[in-house]
Amino acid sequence: MAFDDQLAGALEETLDRMTDTLLAGRNAAGHWEGKLSSSALSTATAVIALTLQSREQAASDPTAGGLSASDSRVGGQAAPGSQSGGLAPSGSRAGGLAAPDSRADGQTAPGPLATAGVDWLIQTQLDDGGWGDTTDSPANVSTTALCWAAVTIAGAGRPGADAALDRVRAWMTRAAGSLEPPALAQTIRLRYGKDRTFSVPILTVLALAGLLDDDSPRHGWRHVPQLPFELAAVPAALYRWLRLPVVSYALPALIAIGLVRHRQRPTRNPVARLVRRIVRTPTLYRLALLQPSSGGFLEATPLTSFVVMSLVAAGETSHPVVAPGIAFLERSARADGSWPIDTNLATWVTTLGVNALSRRSGWRERLPDEERQLLIRWLLDQHHRAYHVYTAAEPGGWAWTDLPGGVPDADDTPGALLALHALSGPNPAPESLDAACAGVDWLLNLQNRDGGIPTFCRGWGALPFDRSSPDLTAHTIRAWNAWRPALPAALAERVERATPRAVHYLEQSQQPDGSWIPLWFGNQQAPDDANPVYGTARVLEGLASLDDDAAPHATEFRAASWLAAARSPDGGWGGAPGVAPSIEETAVALGALSTWSQRARTSSLDHTASLDDTDSPDSTSSVARAGSLDSTTLSAIDTSIEAGVRWLIEATDHGQRVPATPIGLYFARLWYSEALYPRVFTLAALASAAHHARTESRGSSRVSPSPEA
Template identity: 25%
Template sequence: MMTSDATVERALAAAVGALQRRQDPAGYWKGEFETSLIGEAADVMLRHFLRLPDDGSVAATARTILAGQSPTGGWAAHHKGPDELLLSVFCYVALRLAGHDTDEPELRAAAAAIRAGGGIEAVDNPTMLAWLALIGLWPWRDIPLIPPELVLLPPRCPGSIYQIGAAARGIVVANSLLMARRPVTPVGFTLTELFASPGSRRRLPRPRAARIATTLSHWYARRPIGFLRRRAVRKAARWLVGTQERDGSWGGNWPQTANVVVGLDSAGFPQDHPVIKAAMAALDRYVVDRGGQRRLEMWTSVLMDTALAMSAAAMTGDPGARSAAGRAVPWLLDNQVTELGDWAVLTKDPVPGGWPYEFANDANPDSDDTAFAVAALRRLHPRGTHAAVDRACERAVRWMLSQQCADGGWAAFEPLRWQLPGRAALARIGFLEAPSADITGHVLEALGADGRGHAPAAQRGIAWLRRTQHPDGSWPGWWACYHLHGTSAAVTGLTACGVPGSDPAVVRACEWITAHQQPDGGWGEDIRALRDPAWLGRGDSNPSQTSWALLALIAAGRADSEAVHAGLGFLTRTQRGDGDWDEPWHTWVVHHDGLYWRDSMLRLVYPVMAMAAYRAATGGPAAGGPSIAGAADGGGTEHR
């Protein structure tokens, strides 16, 4: 069924009104970042390990955890997902720490679900099991230890901390300190009820290489070279203190900050040390109080949300929306990273200029958010129209080009600097990152917006996308789910750099997208596609993923196609009366091994982009055209 332009116009007006209302007075936009409850459970463990006084936080967190328990007894890592074993174990332990008894119906159901999933003995994530070891619920002997001596290796030496992915570097250094000491704050109970086989115990990891690595790490931990160990511990602690962000965090996020607090505690830092006090204050800022429940925003997606909201507002052509985006420009320029960080250590002739994902992460800006920022700034201020924007974009582009991988693609953080058997497994848990279609596509879109679509670096990026396209026409993404995201980003990046919609690579991609449209006109790809190919391109339709598909098809010149009209119909039918949409699905990825997220801002931003792109492609008001604010004042389309 064809969707009328008038219907799209009303829906867009309502969405623009919602977008403007959600802007912070400081100029930025920020949605609520939601993951599974793994962070809430870890927070309870952290408070126990540090022996923090009971201020009601643990009980409030326990209420949050209980509210998220699935009907089958465990806890799911994503919307409509099955119980996830590690997450369920963490939530169970947190409830025990909060004082809940094993005989309570909720805990009996949880224990049964864990045993049905293979039991606690089936958990095989050494990084996360270390949290259980800290409170005496797991033997340190089964966990491979990271020696702090890694910080003594030269940056270009294999195994150096600078050969590890930027997102994991601080956690690795922090964990090396706690693993050097292997402290324990006992909990006073055991977890025997969680073993599937009574009397069983955790075995060393099955792969031979992992068993050898674990054995050797413990052998050296018992016999360290004294002066090297002391020097390494001092240097690791100094490195961590030197990389603390201005807001007291590390990396601008809860997981890295919490790990560093534990590491520095193990190195002897008292809780009244200024570094620790600032870190604890930073951890408190990630807490969201929900009327007696307590949850965490493990990351703050403020830069991404702001840049994409600015682009969406600029694309509408509405003067009011563009004015709102203009108010975000000073905030965005103030948050550009203008100092050297970790990324510069192995970068030739480093020039700062990227943007981070969070409020504060000067050590590790990323190519994805830098690309979003450049595209947003250029949609508002083309070259030569704003001197400060020109300078910021020049710095940002130089920084992005310095981060291009040798094969022509881009990763979010740093170029992949080494090859190793098992690299894919390390990448899945965040210790490495290879170039991906979504990041490469976003960088190409930014280069196109900055007038550099024909530059040699852009052409190398285009060639990388051509080489890595799957035979079915799709590309896998990395930071969102999955082939829908990668394919959409690749198409929008290619077309932004001048590749026509008739190009065979673009045609195959669009055919893949249209082939995976749902009967309701929308698109959806379940997070299970990350592990199960049967889910590729399949899942419940939702506003974000529908908009990704629409943006690609419209960019490829298919705005007047039946698929696009059906997709727009899905968006207009599912829009709420306040102009926003509902989206409980987790469509974004932190780690491919089970940590996924959703953002309450992006479910609004992407539909605005898609409808604005359709409007421009079909001859609707262009940038700077008639205002739609009047229609926005009247509220959204009826939710049907």
């Protein structure tokens, strides 16, 4: 396949512009931070937490403007300063809160940040009366319920608040059938099924706002399931056996929300009530241990807000977690009154940027050695070299951010390994090789029994973020294969044993139509909010990283054919067939097809093998390779590649315009967009397509005859 001169020229022009713009987008330290979209859900939770804390503080001490964190204790013990961090010095105001004013109705008026947040929510309410996760998202019941609660709690007297409440009540009536508490509670529970990670926090917020009240406020709490916060008192090593009703990252919410539910509506079971009374102090102490020095759990506004508001409502306003949590929320507020879902994804977007640049021909000339060394140093500094108290993760992984609230995970660790490999070249420095060995080992130890890779913890449970995921598994395969030649013999042997198991998991998790469903990305217009285009593209790239001397197996053929057929008639890809195209999804599909097609053409295409019935998933022969790649199939893929290149060049106006689309899925299916995603995905895709075209123009393909020939 070769592009005509006009397309080839437009491609190089776009690549040059995208490369220059990406390099210019680094910060003063030499890496990328990106910019996350503002979130109505985050804004609502922050508004509620700030308002409830200021009111409770004013009620307990009308002369105090905030919490004196130095006087806080957990069960009579000083908080562990090394982890709970960010505590205000003695006599200072926590988080800089000014003395609250009183409204005419006797309630303490929200502070300026909460007021600005309410105003932003009112201004961004959708025409149908609901709210979506981003300003480019359709309304959903979770975010709308939280915004309803926020305007109810903090919006009195604000311009447009009454009209906003009328519209949201109408929206919720349509969504739930009525505003009766049982109907609201059932609607929220049905959205999340057995996973209580997000349904219980939302119901807690509705109860705090009085929106679940029947004949008395206490009765409203009967619609909020009791989370077993007492289980947080057991050793972390036992969590995988407890089958917790929340995922591994949500332990702070389990503790805080469990406590407020117990405080507001304690169980009638005397034994359970006694146990919860006994473990209250140790679980609160554990909560303080989990809080990072920044004050923000996972650097996430929603999780931190849920913890703060729950502690306040549980009578723990003076708990040492509250003050740094409030300070974190204040620092995270944006000038327009909104909050993002997280502070930043600096490590993730930096590795995406490096890995995109590394696909470009001659990229090292554009990123001189001094700048590459700066990036290597920064990535090494983000390497987690100690046991992580939050998820009990062993040393060796990378998190999504350079901030202290980040937790090592199985998407950012492969991304960091691939970036470190690209930056280091064929002769990595000893420190880089040591870090790579630790990262590879960390991923090997994370592999589940089914061969797949979960997000945070091996075998914690069956909830989404704790079970194996195709996109994470494929990303891990790429990282393992990139570093395998440089690894010590024993570690390389472990990789060789683990890879067939990972591939077997991918074979088993492939959908009947040939696609895969990813965990961390979705599409708001696709069925079930899934994004099979993203998932299939990422898995196809992972499989393409396997040894070049082995032909693609039948699983890959089916995936590549599905991905090519999923293209829209205009040349782009959406998250699923028939869904409107986006820059991000077109880019990942184009990049995967270009990378895989090149590997497929240069492999031994006449090689076939079948999986013998006696083969086990651990044997290398289980990576079954079968099928033949004919010229008709390759021609269809080439057509898709060229169409995708043309679509991206036009959609980005030759790299001058790269609007972001909300395809990212944060915890608990919270949509977000990241300004760098369309830029790095497009650069990676066009660079891969250009490399593929150059390779094909040199006549390197080996193609079996078409059956019709």
